[in-house]
Amino acid sequence: MTEQLNDSYDVIVVGGGAAGLNGALMLARARRTVLVIDAGAPRNAPAEGVHGLLAREGMPPGELLERGRAEVRQYGGQVVTGEVETAVRDETGFGVTLADGRTVRSRRLLVTTGLVDVLPDVPGLRERWGRDVVHCPYCHGWEVRDGAIGVLASGPLSVHQALLFRQWSADVTYFAHTRPAPTGEEAERLAARGIKVVHGEVASLEIVEDRLVGVRMSDGTLVSRDTVAVATRMEARAGFLATLGLRPVEHPAGVGEHIPADPTGRTDVPGVWVAGNVTDLSAQVGPAAAAGAGAAAQINADLIEEETRQAVAAYRELLSAGSR
Structure with missing residues (x-):
């Protein structure tokens, strides 16, 4: 294993999570030279295990990534630690500069840098994040089943989130916090499912002996809860793409910012693909990994088209020279 970079690669993958590593695996198996640059700050690091991923159920996130890195390297791919500071495009591809000053080139870019969860400013939320403060029922619902669950209103999908968590527990309380209390159909839907609504601002989470109570x-009122669910604002980690003219835009659902792309992951900048949470804010580990593989296949096909055009031009020139 080496941190020494070659001068250039067919593809640089920026981000070494499930999407990036699965994309790199596909590219390496396609006999492409591929470099993965990973900043080492996975979104799911606080979680005890990955859930909903066939044959890897409950595996610690760090172990999943370590296995993925080993598989990429098995096929000749390179994985290094680093953070991309800028990327520029020219006639022959991309120039990438890392924060430590290293530079490297590639013909294509696959960006899988994920997102940042922006939590409401409530004391205790960040400290308990990934433990007894959760966001996704499909990731954590089984583990908190039949417990006392609180849903902290924080965005346009909070009522939907409360209705989802009701599938795992009959004891769900919706905290309106600083948002308008549900009215009309929303209030009716919550009431019909037995979800209590608590009005007023939340001051903090109460923690006793390293446990949410x-x-x-x-x-001053304390509402007993075992778990708090909160819908974070999700923002793509993609600041370095600004030098390429790619900037995050507001997601249509109003839940954060993402990098837009077509269904294959192709962006508006030729040669740049995205996959995983940087573009699909709701993707779990399985869909993110699948998106990485799909984008990698498209990148390989795009490179084959380029190489075929170049081969045809050279072939025609050879035939022309032979006929003179």
Whole structure:
């Protein structure tokens, strides 16, 4: 294993999570030279295990990534630690500069840098994130089943989130916090499912002996809860793409910012693909990995088209020279 970079690669993959590693695996198996640059800050690092991923159920996130890195290297791919600072495009491809000053070139880019979860400013949320503060029922629902679950209203999908968590527990409380209390059809849907609504601002989470015991309201009231679910604002980690003219835009669902792309992961900048949470904010590990593989196949096909055009031009020139 080496951190020494070659001068150039067929593809640089920026981000070494499930999407990036699966994309790199596909490219390496396609006999492409591929470099994965990973900053080492996976979104799911606080979680005890990955869930909903066939044959890897409950595996610690770090172990999953370590296995993935080993598989990429098995086929000749290179994985290094680093953070991309800028990327520029010219006639022959891309020039990438890392924060430590290293530079490298590639013909194509696959960006899989994921997202950042922006939590409401409530004391205790960040400290308990990934433990007894969760966001996704499909990731954590089984583990918190039949417990007392609180849903902290934080965005346009919070009522939907409360209705989802109701599938795993009959004891769900919706905290309106600083958002308008549900009215009309939303209020009716919550009431019909037995979800209690608590009005007023949440002051903090109550932690006793490293365990969440409840939600403290601004009036001092403590509402006992075992788990708090919160829909974060999700923002793509892609600042370095600005030098390529790619900037995050607001997601149509109003839940954050993402890098837009077509269904194959192709962006508006020729030669740049995206996969995973940087473009699909709701993708779990399985769909993110699948998107990485799909984008990699498209990149390989794009390179084959380029190489075939070049081969045809050279072939025609050879025939022309032979006829003179």
